[in-house]
Amino acid sequence: MPVTQVLILTTGGTIDKLYFDALSTYQIGDTVVDRLLHTARVTLPHRIVGLMRKDSLELTDEDRAAIRDAVTHAPEDRIVITHGTDTMTETAQALSGLEGKTVVLVGALSPARFAESDAAFNLGMAFATAQVAPPGVWIAMNGTVFDGAKVRKDRSQNAFVPV
Template identity: 30%
Template sequence: MLYRKPVPFFTVVFAFVALLAGNAHADTAAPHLANVTILATGGTIAGSGSTSTTTIGYTAATVGVNSLIQAVPELNKVAHVTGEQVFQIASENMNNEYWLTLGKRVNELLARPDVDGIVITHGTDTLEETAYFLDLVVKSHKPVVLVGAMRPSTALSADGPINLYNAVLLAASHEAVGQGVLVAMNDQIHAARDVSKTNTSTPDTFKTTELGMLGYIQGNHPYFYHRAMRKHTADTEFDISKLQSLPQVDIVYGYANMGPAALNAFVAGGAKGIIHAGVGDGSLANKVKPALVAARKQGVLIVRASRVGQGIVARNGEANDDELDFVAADTLNPQKARILLMLALTRTSDSKEIQRIFYTY
């Protein structure tokens, strides 16, 4: 019999520990990270103030996308991040041309296999409008997340860095696939169609007050509790790939003692559609109704919305829409009804078909 020298006990222990450590390393190896592109458009998240306590009166859209990314090194833990400066504006200057440029660029990127999701940094003033426009024209189920900030990057309590981190985390997640365009602000997840800015200055300004937000971001993970039920993104009928412009649609705001002057000016200026942001359930004042009827007879599409901010504008409720050949906005606020009408007019001028579109999206 061959004699084998006994193996020292500590050698066995060390080998066993090394084996466990190796298995543990295999189990905890870094997961595959998604590729997320950040498209920067300006806004407060890219703003700067004269002092660290300046939270109003700052200058928006001064910080470039690379600086935004470098300010949040933790992004590298949740995604492979690249940045692109699409434009650099304060969001009150957003317009149709910028939307078409942004929408086409988003579709170009999402068509690439090496892009898993997109984050768009944006000023908060018109963020909800850009989000809804993209919700209607993006041709992919990959995540698209809009994010902004209510305090500039130089403020002591700047909310931009954590908002940006959460947005990238969300865009890189499997949970966000197929959820439509999302808004990530203040640790919350909102659907583009239903969210609105509700406060002029506080960080919790974005809310889906009546229909409810979709979920939270907590502990480096998104949690969804609801889904957006209206059609969106890859399931819509809208195609902007060859569009160079959008039809002119304007909003007329309802108020006591309202007259037809603004409406008539918009029609004379070439409006193809008018959103009437009426009082209550989209009511029509006696002084304005004849001008709306005249505009419709000239071929201008009229959509009855409400300035209230919540609730359904009932078809044939405060006005006989069938008789007047008007369209009811359903639950869309006036600014979002404008976006849907613009896109609807690229496909049809039939009011009944446009009413179907409003009930679909």
């Protein structure tokens, strides 16, 4: 069955961060997802919905419930969620058990606004994964697609690794 549309839910995280000074003061800015997909000349229909603008360390159980609710009630069955990397696996766990939905969480280790960011590559991986992966919760980071229940962020490597 061909994918008719991909839903992209934005929640904040490093991918959308703006930095203001040498002390790394930041805030979550407007999402860059639409610009990244336009630059990549993505033609597959997609819809972008901004759920929240938070660093993932600030996400609460209520926020995760709102994310799950948005996924559950979305008409699309292929969904990408931009998310901060620090608690991405916690949100993946909160989304487990959804029926008939392919959900891919993605983030960046440096903001998309930085010249040498991993954001565009990671988003492309997530967009592709959402189209071809079976239903379940996935994390697309570092050039790898991980089962959302079998991955962790290794801070010493600044990368995601399987568990």
